Amino acid sequence: MRLIAAKDCHRTRWKNDGGWTTELARDPADDATDFRWRVSIAEIESDGPFSAFPGIARDLLLLEGNGIELDIDDNAPVRLTRRFERVHFNGESRVHCRLLAGPTRDFNVMVRRDALRAEVVARPLVGSMVIFPEPGVEWFVHAFAGHASARGGTGELALETGASLHLDFHGADAGRVLLDGAGELVLVKFAPVAGG
Known part of the structure; x- marks a missing residue:
């Protein structure tokens, strides 16, 4: 068992300036190595595209806020409006996010699909x-x-x-x-x- 305190987690600004990510953990822990799995919390502050992660399976749960709407490839939009609602998608999918009414906090899980x-x-x-x-x-x-x-x-x-x-x-x-x-x-x- 390994405890991960909130104060030990690193919060970084997105490259597109649309929000923040706090990485909770990854395996392997080395940032220079491709991860097998990664868990983080995202603070989404503005509409915009998600980064691409080829070969990765992703799960996103709404934690706080009024919700988001996701356009995933050519599928019908997916809305998350209730706390702990979840969506699953592939990391290489084209994903565009729209905030429904203000910023949100979301729980993100990514895993290598082949592992x-x-x-x-x-x-x-x-x-x-x-x-x-x-x-x-x-x-x-x-x-x-x-x-x-x-x-x-x-x-x-x-x-x-x-x-x-x-x-x-x-x-x-x-x-x-x-x-x-x-x-x-x-x-x-x-x-x-x-x-x-």
């Missing part, structure tokens, strides 16, 4: 939940609101609002992790693809 698939879900935490180990599977847990504690074989960690937890179940001796607390979590499960 991983990501399952992304937001849910309330009321009491306890258990994450069981699976071979080759990693989890990313973001505390969007409230607080939680995580107990596993390596001890106990506390998550406050804005903090995240990376769970790596690659080890043969990995045991289950118990999450306990009150609030709202965004959970990402990274699982290897066949032959990846």
Whole structure:
């Protein structure tokens, strides 16, 4: 288990000046290396195109704000207007974003399609939940609101609002992790693809 505090995450301005990205984590951690997966929070301040990421699968969840509308390739526009609504698309797709009424904050997950698939879900935490180990599977847990504690074989960690937890179940001796607390979590499960 690895705790990622909000204060340790780097916030950078977009090249097109349309917003900000705060990277929560990536694997590998080296910025100079192409990532297997990357998790970030985007603050979208103006309409404009998304950057292209060929070979990447993307998931975007609305966290805060009145919503966005996305034109993805030649498909019908997709609107996200409710908190935790999600859209999935390919990184090489042509995507244009329109704000519906003011800026938004959005949770972004990117994975290399030839190596991983990501399952992304937001849910309330009321009491306890258990994450069981699976071979080759990693989890990313973001505390969007409230607080939680995580107990596993390596001890106990506390998550406050804005903090995240990376769970790596690659080890043969990995045991289950118990999450306990009150609030709202965004959970990402990274699982290897066949032959990846």
